[in-house]
Amino acid sequence: MIRRNPTFSKLKGSYLFPEIEKRKAAYLSSHPGAELLNFGIGDTTLPLPKVVAEAMARRALEMGGIDSYAGYGPSEGLLELRTSVVRAFYDASFTEEEVFISDGAKSEIGRLQLLLGQGLRVAVQDPVYPVFVDANILSGTRDMVLLPCLPENGFFPDLKPAVGCDVIYFCSPHNPTGVACSFEQLETLVSFAKENGLLIIYDSAYASFVSQGGFPRSIYEVPGAKEVAIEVGSFSKLAGFTGVRLGWTVVPKELQYVDGGAILPDFRRLIHTVFNGPSRISQEGGLAALTREGMQGIEKNITTYLENASLIKRGMEAMGAKVYGGKASPYVWALFEGRRSWDLFEELLNDFQMVTIPGRGFGPSGEGFVRLSSFCMREDALKIGRIILNN
Numbered sequence: 174m175i176r177r178n179p180t181f182s183k184l185k186g187s188y189l190f191p192e193i194e195k196r197k198a199a200y201l202s203s204h205p206g207a208e209l210l211n212f213g214i215g216d217t218t219l220p221l222p223k224v225v226a227e228a229m230a231r232r233a234l235e236m237g238g239i240d241s242y243a244g245y246g247p248s249e250g251l252l253e254l255r256t257s258v259v260r261a262f263y264d265a266s267f268t269e270e271e272v273f274i275s276d277g278a279k280s281e282i283g284r285l286q287l288l289l290g291q292g293l294r295v296a297v298q299d300p301v302y303p304v305f306v307d308a309n310i311l312s313g314t315r316d317m318v319l320l321p322c323l324p325e326n327g328f329f330p331d332l333k334p335a336v337g338c339d340v341i342y343f344c345s346p347h348n349p350t351g352v353a354c355s356f357e358q359l360e361t362l363v364s365f366a367k368e369n370g371l372l373i374i375y376d377s378a379y380a381s382f383v384s385q386g387g388f389p390r391s392i393y394e395v396p397g398a399k400e401v402a403i404e405v406g407s408f409s410k411l412a413g414f415t416g417v418r419l420g421w422t423v424v425p426k427e428l429q430y431v432d433g434g435a436i437l438p439d440f441r442r443l444i445h446t447v448f449n450g451p452s453r454i455s456q457e458g459g460l461a462a463l464t465r466e467g468m469q470g471i472e473k474n475i476t477t478y479l480e481n482a483s484l485i486k487r488g489m490e491a492m493g494a495k496v497y498g499g500k501a502s503p504y505v506w507a508l509f510e511g512r513r514s515w516d517l518f519e520e521l522l523n524d525f526q527m528v529t530i531p532g533r534g535f536g537p538s539g540e541g542f543v544r545l546s547s548f549c550m551r552e553d554a555l556k557i558g559r560i561i562l563n564n
């Protein structure tokens with residue numbers, strides 16, 4: 174038999190979110206009938222806009238018709254959808270050839286490892302979306318540099334420790350702290366990447382929660398970013414597609430390897446090799462989401478989630494936490510000074526039936542924090558207030 178891929182032994186025992194599910198299940202089995210307030214994994218709860226659900230239903234039915242059935246689509250995704258993505262998010266500043274429709278940001282991060290190859294030095298924000306760390310460990314990254322994002326630095330890291338790295342993963346609005354970068358901060362990031370020859374993998378999964386001027390929704394709002402960044406976008410949190418699976422990736426034609434060769438043809442070659450494009454049904458949903466009616470439904474849902482975030486923030490403040498995020502992001506990042514995250518997680522679960530995510534699960538700089546997701550039911554967000562009043 175084959176030997177085990179040695180990189181598996183470098184991973185932590187279990188991935189963060191299944192571990193939370195395991196602890197939730199253990200609580201429920203010892204407290205049958207308990208009703209948990211769910212602020213854990215960032216999983217959307219509001220229904221899809223009607224126009225989106227109808228478009229997918231229609232396409233599914235068409236797949237049952239002799240004249241309307243269709244098999245494989247382009248690996249890069251439907252041309253119409255790539256056009257819509259460029260118009261909706263990039264002010265038409267890319268060609269369709271530079272945009273690839275994916276089945277979501279998480280699987281795309283996995284595929285990107287094949288583009289980047291082994292033996293790299295990689296920098297990540299700390300705390301960090303665990304996929305960046307685990308996917309890199311699995312693909313044989315040589316070295317990983319953690320860049321602390323703390324209240325003391327406004328959650329924007331000192332980039333100097335990343336000198337000598339090949340790649341920097343950057344997420345804004347940031348999962349898990351919920352803090353969005355300003356234009357000046359992203360300018361700093363882009364200049365740093367240029368000066369030091371780093372590729373930025375920019376995760377914009379939460380961009381649709383940003384509405385304040387001076388806080389970009391895309392890294393490409395910063396001049397020169399096309400020369401240093403790949404942007405990974407997602408319909409999951411934008412349009413409630415966590416269960417539908419759809420995203421996109423932008424690989425600008427300006428992006429080059431150290432020898433001056435273009436990265437775009439290699440990425441296309443990779444996608445042709447390991448991916449057949451997302452389902453036609455989900456792509457039809459994506460097209461509907463980007464229509465005027467779809468966008469109206471999306472904005473309504475985002476407003477509701479941001480209202481939930483504000484209720485959660487008030488509740489956590491009343492519990493004595495210092496609270497960050499939740500304004501341009503669905504995540505609230507609550508600090509209980511002097512406490513340990515996993516203890517807080519257990520205490521909130523046992524005493525208040527609240528499911529959160531321990532900040533330590535996202536990296537050492539998350540110690541003392543818990544993350545609360547506002548992709549919850551409104552009733553759960555309101556209950557935080559009632560809990561505080563009753564205690």
Ligand code: MLT
Binds near residue numbers: 214216279302348
């Ligand atoms: C999260 O809770 O951080 C994310 O929703 C999980 C994911 O997107 O994979």
